[in-house]
Amino acid sequence: MKLNKKLIFNIPSKVSEIKNIRDQIKDLCIENKVNEFDVFNIQLALDEACSNAIEHGCMNKPEMDVQVIFKLRTDEMVLAVSDTGGIEFNPEFFERIATRKTWGTGGRGIFLLKSICDEVTFIFIPNKKTILFLKKKIQYQK
């Protein structure tokens, strides 16, 4: 049977808002019998993408907005997180920081996203918005 479920959230740019979205996406995944390991990684991807949008895209300004679109399909999940900060940055730079042996505290989120997702794409519209698209193949419980 073909699966195509979608959730849309619009939140103020506050990290305390992430938990509610994470819980709802987790519930949808469990309801649809997504494999436990994939449920964990979907939550992690959501967390990292939202934290990135709130902390770096919107600079923790709660008056700015973050939109999250989550799609659960037959063989994959798609996550689009957009923020209205419009701040351009180079994700490869932060990823490189994360892999350096000096072990600075930055860049882990992007590094994790690239490790757990099959596709990670940033779209920048300078001074308007940043959209992060994530895709990940998923498996379901038998």
Added chain:
Amino acid sequence: MKVLEEKIGNVYNVKISGKLDATTSGEFDTNLTRIVDSGEIVLAIDFSGLDYISSAGLRIFLILLKKIKKADGKLACHSMNDNVKEVFVISGFSSIIPIFPTAEEAQSSFE
């Protein structure tokens, strides 16, 4: 998130439960800073009750490790579930933070 603390011999045991993410990591960081600043620099962290960690949580362990190394102390993490352990592995943290399957093995690493 819940934190339980107990000192056995010279080892300070910290048990964390719940989820360690951008919302809860600040509170956990405050707890660990208080512990290390009070002179407890041999730490065993019990992950058995922790069911989720994000990079915000990982960051706290990186800061903790730096503080403990600077004070010439020791750190051992143990009893992680498979999902949490995988986050440590893919982030590369498992190569810098000692992780043990059980509390007993973590304790032995201090001897």
